[in-house]
Amino acid sequence: MTRLVIIGHCPAAHRLVERLTARDYPGSITVLDAAEQGPHNPALLPTVVANGLAPELAALPEHPSPVRVHRNTRVTSIDRTRQRVGTEHGETYDYDVLVLATGTHSVVPDLPGISDHGLPAKGTWPLRHPDEGIRMRGQLAADASVTVLGGGLDGVETAHALATAGYEVSLLHREQHPLPRRLDRTAGGIVANTLRDNGVNVLPGETASEFLPGKLVLASGEAVSAEALVLRTGTRPDTAPAAESGLDISRGIVVDSELRTGDPRVHALGGCAEPPSGVADSLTEWWDQAEALAAVLLGSDDDVPVRPHGTGGILRARGAGLELASIGPPDVLTGKNHEIEHVTFNDPKRRRYARLALREDRLVAATLLGLPEAIATLSQLHDTGMPVPSERLATLLDLPTGFGTAGGVPADPVLCHCNNVSRSTLTAAYHGGARDVAALAAATRATTGCGSCTGAVRELCGSLAVSSTERVPSGTDSPERRVRNE
Numbered sequence: 001m002t003r004l005v006i007i008g009h010c011p012a013a014h015r016l017v018e019r020l021t022a023r024d025y026p027g028s029i030t031v032l033d034a035a036e037q038g039p040h041n042p043a044l045l046p047t048v049v050a051n052g053l054a055p056e057l058a059a060l061p062e063h064p065s066p067v068r069v070h071r072n073t074r075v076t077s078i079d080r081t082r083q084r085v086g087t088e089h090g091e092t093y094d095y096d097v098l099v100l101a102t103g104t105h106s107v108v109p110d111l112p113g114i115s116d117h118g119l120p121a122k123g124t125w126p127l128r129h130p131d132e133g134i135r136m137r138g139q140l141a142a143d144a145s146v147t148v149l150g151g152g153l154d155g156v157e158t159a160h161a162l163a164t165a166g167y168e169v170s171l172l173h174r175e176q177h178p179l180p181r182r183l184d185r186t187a188g189g190i191v192a193n194t195l196r197d198n199g200v201n202v203l204p205g206e207t208a209s210e211f212l213p214g215k216l217v218l219a220s221g222e223a224v225s226a227e228a229l230v231l232r233t234g235t236r237p238d239t240a241p242a243a244e245s246g247l248d249i250s251r252g253i254v255v256d257s258e259l260r261t262g263d264p265r266v267h268a269l270g271g272c273a274e275p276p277s278g279v280a281d282s283l284t285e286w287w288d289q290a291e292a293l294a295a296v297l298l299g300s301d302d303d304v305p306v307r308p309h310g311t312g313g314i315l316r317a318r319g320a321g322l323e324l325a326s327i328g329p330p331d332v333l334t335g336k337n338h339e340i341e342h343v344t345f346n347d348p349k350r351r352r353y354a355r356l357a358l359r360e361d362r363l364v365a366a367t368l369l370g371l372p373e374a375i376a377t378l379s380q381l382h383d384t385g386m387p388v389p390s391e392r393l394a395t396l397l398d399l400p401t402g403f404g405t406a407g408g409v410p411a412d413p414v415l416c417h418c419n420n421v422s423r424s425t426l427t428a429a430y431h432g433g434a435r436d437v438a439a440l441a442a443a444t445r446a447t448t449g450c451g452s453c454t455g456a457v458r459e460l461c462g463s464l465a466v467s468s469t470e471r472v473p474s475g476t477d478s479p480e481r482r483v484r485n486e
Contacts, residue, residue, distance in 0.1 A: 002027030012270030013101035055130035113211030150232035328365030
């Protein structure tokens with residue numbers, strides 16, 4: 001029996017255990033986690049901030065009993081010669097396969113009032129856990145001023161969520177537009193204007209110098225009102241256990257295409273692993289890693305589609321009104337490879353933008369803004385490797401293009417890309433008794449990933465409810481008819 005030990009319980013590790021247990025992993029699985037609480041779905045953090053979602057609703061489900069999870073258990077040693085892990089409590093765990101999933105920690109700028117010996121100072125919030133979001137909401141007045149520091153994806157999502165919640169929000173970032181590593185100037189400008197439309201005071205090209213009670217002082221000498229300062233200034237991989245055991249470290253733990261370190265018995269995934277050049281260090285990438293590593297550990301030859309580690313993945317913004325996706329490596333969009341076909345669509349007035357890179361009609365990379373249907377369609381085409389229909393503009397604008405034919409999108413589209421849940425699966429669950437979004441989420445896990453498919457699932461519920469009512473024969477005592485008669 002193979003003994004698998006996992007150090008850390010980040011979302012990638014949670015997904016890995018799910019996949020292994022679902023496919024009858026032939027061995028024991030032990031998770032050693034330094035945290036007191038179980039993992040949560042980071043995709044739901046904006047919902048916690050915007051709507052006060054209860055933290056327990058953002059928690060990832062417990063694993064079945066054969067999996068042993070030890071919380072509050074910090075690993076202090078990894079003996080790769082003996083294949084043994086030691087903890088601060090003196091326990092030891094032998095392994096045949098070791099997976100490092102220690103995640104990341106927040107980068108705290110070393111500035112007065114922001115950093116307290118490397119930790120966030122009073123009044124600053126990294127917002128890494130749902131409980132922290134609830135505590136911050138509880139301490140702030142309903143219309144308090146909040147400044148978000150950092151213009152990456154986390155900063156954009158957080159600023160949007162806070163503005164949705166009714167706070168007076170400013171977004172401060174040193175670059176000239178948000179998400180500079182993923183978006184070109186045009187796309188970044190549209191994101192900034194979308195945030196402004198939603199009430200966010202976007203301050204590009206600015207840096208902070210000091211945080212004082214009630215205000216953030218900028219390097220220019222000006223000040224921004226800030227009763228709370230949210231730190232979205234990036235993260236660093238937690239590589240300490242790997243480094244102490246002698247494994248190769250770059251920015252993160254160095255791994256190959258199968259997430260294997262220099263020691264063939266040790267793997268790493270999630271935020272602690274070194275992402276390949278040009279690949280977004282994102283939730284979807286981590287889930288892809290979990291799928292890939294599960295296939296490696298199972299030695300499976302099942303026909304399960306798994307995107308190889310390092311092929312770019314999909315970066316999605318979370319939050320109603322933030323229809324943003326970056327697919328594949330962004331540098332392909334600006335390159336001058338004669339084999340690449342480039343397609344650009346720009347509608348700044350309606351905050352819509354698209355830039356595609358295709359090779360032999362297959363999508364290699366894309367930036368998509370304000371085009372939710374195109375995001376769903378092109379994400380699926382990228383995942384499956386199917387060709388993009390020749391009517392490029394019709395595809396972007398969701399016009400008829402012959403979808404459902406051999407050359408288009410499959411007749412059974414995937415609505416939840418995070419969990420690969422198709423329309424037919426949701427329909428079957430609906431007819432099986434799951435009659436609303438919450439019930440469908442429990443039955444199929446749709447909407448529990450990035451959450452961007454919630455609207456589509458809700459719309460499907462409505463259409464199925466209508467069609468079910470329409471199919472009731474005349475005179476049948478349906479629930480709807482009974483209510484009206486009463």
